[in-house]
Amino acid sequence: MTLPDDIxxxxxxxxxxxxxxxxxxxxxxxxxxxxxxSVMLLEKANVKRSGAISMGMDGLNNAVVPGHSEPEDYxxxxxxxNDGIVLQKGVMAYAxxxxxxxxxxxxxxxxxxxxxxxxxxxxKVHHLGTYVLPMPEGHNIKKILYRRLRRHRVTIENRxxxxxxxxxxxxxxxxxxxxxxxxxDIIVIRAxxxxxCTGAAGxxxxxxxxxxxGTYENPSNCGDGHSMAYHAGAxxxxxxxxxxxxxxxxxxxxxxxxxxxxxxxYTANSQGDRFIECDYWSGQMxxxxxxxxxxxxGPVFLKLDHLAEETxxxxxxxxxxxxxxxxxxxxxxxxxxxxxxxxxxxxSEIGFCxxxxxxxxxxxxxxxxxxxGLYGAGDMASIPHSxxxxxxxxxxxxxxxxxxxxxxxxxxxxxxxxxxxxxDRILAPLKRADGIPPSQFEYKVRRLxxxxxxxxxxxxxxxxxxxxxxxxxxDIQHLYARDAHELLRANEAQHVFDCxxxxxxxxxxxxxxxxxxxxxxVDYPLTDNEKWFCHVQLFKDEHDEMSCKTKxxxxxxxxxxxxxxxxxxxxxxxxx
Amino acid sequence: MPIASQxxxxxVVVDDEKCIADKGCRTCIDVCPLDVLWINEDTGKAHMxxxxxxxxxxxxxxxxxxxxxxxxxxxxx
Ligand SMILES: Cc1cc2nc3c(=O)[nH]c(=O)nc-3n(C[C@H](O)[C@H](O)[C@H](O)COP(=O)(O)OP(=O)(O)OC[C@H]3O[C@@H](n4cnc5c(N)ncnc54)[C@H](O)[C@@H]3O)c2cc1C
Ligand code: SF4
Ligand code: SF4
Numbered sequence: 273m274t275l276p277d278d279i280x281x282x283x284x285x286x287x288x289x290x291x292x293x294x295x296x297x298x299x300x301x302x303x304x305x306x307x308x309x310s311v312m313l314l315e316k317a318n319v320k321r322s323g324a325i326s327m328g329m330d331g332l333n334n335a336v337v338p339g340h341s342e343p344e345d346y347x348x349x350x351x352x353x354n355d356g357i358v359l360q361k362g363v364m365a366y367a368x369x370x371x372x373x374x375x376x377x378x379x380x381x382x383x384x385x386x387x388x389x390x391x392x393x394x395x396k397v398h399h400l401g402t403y404v405l406p407m408p409e410g411h412n413i414k415k416i417l418y419r420r421l422r423r424h425r426v427t428i429e430n431r432x433x434x435x436x437x438x439x440x441x442x443x444x445x446x447x448x449x450x451x452x453x454x455x456x457d458i459i460v461i462r463a464x465x466x467x468x469c470t471g472a473a474g475x476x477x478x479x480x481x482x483x484x485x486g487t488y489e490n491p492s493n494c495g496d497g498h499s500m501a502y503h504a505g506a507x508x509x510x511x512x513x514x515x516x517x518x519x520x521x522x523x524x525x526x527x528x529x530x531x532x533x534x535x536x537x538y539t540a541n542s543q544g545d546r547f548i549e550c551d552y553w554s555g556q557m558x559x560x561x562x563x564x565x566x567x568x569x570g571p572v573f574l575k576l577d578h579l580a581e582e583t584x585x586x587x588x589x590x591x592x593x594x595x596x597x598x599x600x601x602x603x604x605x606x607x608x609x610x611x612x613x614x615x616x617x618x619x620s621e622i623g624f625c626x627x628x629x630x631x632x633x634x635x636x637x638x639x640x641x642x643x644x645g646l647y648g649a650g651d652m653a654s655i656p657h658s659x660x661x662x663x664x665x666x667x668x669x670x671x672x673x674x675x676x677x678x679x680x681x682x683x684x685x686x687x688x689x690x691x692x693x694x695x696d697r698i699l700a701p702l703k704r705a706d707g708i709p710p711s712q713f714e715y716k717v718r719r720l721x722x723x724x725x726x727x728x729x730x731x732x733x734x735x736x737x738x739x740x741x742x743x744x745x746x747d748i749q750h751l752y753a754r755d756a757h758e759l760l761r762a763n764e765a766q767h768v769f770d771c772x773x774x775x776x777x778x779x780x781x782x783x784x785x786x787x788x789x790x791x792x793x794v795d796y797p798l799t800d801n802e803k804w805f806c807h808v809q810l811f812k813d814e815h816d817e818m819s820c821k822t823k824x825x826x827x828x829x830x831x832x833x834x835x836x837x838x839x840x841x842x843x844x845x846x847x848x
Numbered sequence: 849m850p851i852a853s854q855x856x857x858x859x860v861v862v863d864d865e866k867c868i869a870d871k872g873c874r875t876c877i878d879v880c881p882l883d884v885l886w887i888n889e890d891t892g893k894a895h896m897x898x899x900x901x902x903x904x905x906x907x908x909x910x911x912x913x914x915x916x917x918x919x920x921x922x923x924x925x
Contacts, residue, residue: 326881706851709851
């Protein structure tokens with residue numbers, strides 16, 4: 273069988289999918305490793321301004337800088353914050369690469385805040401150690417990455433949505449099939465190694481505002497990578513450990529305790545009192561946040577109105593110009609002034625994200641997924657709490673290892689029958705004369721997620737939620753798109769749909785509570801270390817059903833002291 | 849399955865007087881992560897075609913003529 277002319281096939285040594293944060297670093301690294309290798313960066317949007325850091329970033333949330341902390345301290349902190357369920361070797365590989373990466377970015381021209389003596393100006397936000405490095409002038413980070421991509425002659429393919437991974441007869445990855453988001457053309461990239469950097473699954477739940485695109489995550493990160501990995505047979509892990517963040521109500525951007533905390537701001541209840549010890553985002557912190565919201569002392573607020581004028585101006589400068597610069601407009605529209613009023617906060621929709629939490633496609637300390645030749649970095653892969661710097665470090669690790677893998681491999685064979693069937697499936701909504709618009713389909717999925725799958729998790733509710741979702745399977749045959757853009761949304765919506773089911777299946781499998789609010793399972797309120805001190809892996813079984821299994825935790829490389837283990841359980845401010 | 853079209857007030861406004869899309873500029877259209885800015889066939893200028901905005905602002909920041917204003921989507925205001 274040969275492929276028809278309307279499907280172009282491009283041969284590449286290393287394919288990187290997703291050009292946000294981890295992706296550019298993976299592609300640049302691949303070229304640094306082997307300048308003769310052909311490297312393609314495939315991006316759904318435009319690499320110039322795509323992903324979580326499109327406008328810059330307020331700071332590094334997890335910088336391991338000598339003199340402030342050692343990699344071992346960091347591994348301990350993240351192990352404790354994540355209730356012990358971590359691949360420590362993976363966290364360690366990050367921690368050991370952290371400082372070199374900061375210096376590399378610094379050399380490239382990324383500006384990090386320094387003190388009078390020229391040292392990095394580290395701030396304490398975490399419960400135990402000091403890991404936050406502000407970058408108030410971090411606007412140019414995407415420009416700097418873009419320049420490097422050009423210099424290394426990475427092939428950039430913008431406005432293509434990767435939709436399915438391809439595999440050869442031996443089960444190794446052999447590239448991907450992608451959809452042009454402007455012309456609805458289908459392309460195939462045949463690759464010897466693939467690095468996935470598709471970001472978080474940020475469109476599973478519905479924001480409180482009801483606006484489909486008013487998510488915490490950049491909405492182009494809708495779980496494409498999670499769904500692709502699942503359908504290709506990769507294992508995903510920790511999906512029951514949702515990402516849920518404390519955000520500005522309705523605006524749904526970070527309240528930025530990491531920015532305001534070191535300057536004296538804090539999270540307060542309606543009486544203006546502090547109720548959590550530590551503003552670092554963890555499931556335990558979110559549990560206290562939720563309790564306060566529901567417990568009669570809500571709403572919860574970001575409190576800055578006690579600060580001096582110059583401090584407020586400094587905060588405004590950072591928060592209104594950098595990472596989410598429309599924030600000032602949001603406040604202006606409501607007449608909110610940090611000087612005179614507290615700012616209302618709320619809980620975000622649920623998502624999968626290793627960057628902030630611990631849910632994603634399983635990878636080990638080499639960035640390898642469970643599929644040979646397939647690597648994963650950043651928010652979509654499973655190294656917990658990795659944030660922006662983790663995306664860079666693992667982008668680099670994956671870039672190195674994927675290049676090595678590609679060197680040792682022949683050009684893989686394509687499964688043409690699979691490609692043709694996929695082309696027809698992907699384009700189907702465009703061929704129909706009418707049907708269900710993607711926005712309606714997606715709204716319904718995400719509304720069901722909010723109604724039935726958000727914590728507190730209850731078996732009966734999740735049963736209903738999953739049944740209602742499964743009843744929507746037939747609706748896929750009726751999805752209708754009028755143009756290429758709506759076709760993009762129709763394909764995204766199917767991935768959102770997959771992720772919603774994954775959230776239910778993984779949550780019901782782990783019959784205990786863990787990670788505070790993230791997996792607060794009302795039917796099983798206690799943490800059960802006897803049975804559940806393990807990872808939960810989700811995968812597609814031999815009947816094409818979503819299944820789960822446990823995976824033992826690898827021996828720790830850094831032991832915890834007994835008294836440290838519960839540090840994150842003591843989040844609530846004690847009455848005096 | 850019959851369908852209907854609903855109207856929506858979009859958050860991003862382009863000043864047609866300032867927009868130089870007719871001279872070939874596509875900057876805002878290029879950078880939008882959600883691909884919701886397109887050329888308006890009637891005017892030849894950029895406009896927001898789909899109400900799917902993250903109010904992230906590259907369109908406004910990168911426009912060479914300051915023609916773009918990003919407002920907060922109505923549902924969030
Ligand atoms: C609002 C916000 C504030 C944050 N603040 C901080 C902070 O202050 N400090 C910090 O350290 N971290 C912060 N983070 C976290 C940090 O930004 C992320 O962890 C990190 O940038 C993730 O990098 P990534 O490469 O995994 O994802 P991204 O940078 O989001 O990139 C993913 C890319 O994949 C593309 N993509 C998705 N699907 C496909 C597909 N099917 N085909 C092709 N391309 C696709 C997307 O368009 C996107 O460009 C913040 C995150 C957010 C959302
Ligand atoms: S960037 Fe500005 S000038 Fe260029 S097309 Fe957009 S609105 Fe018009
Ligand atoms: S604010 Fe962001 S999502 Fe909205 S149109 Fe501009 S670039 Fe696109």
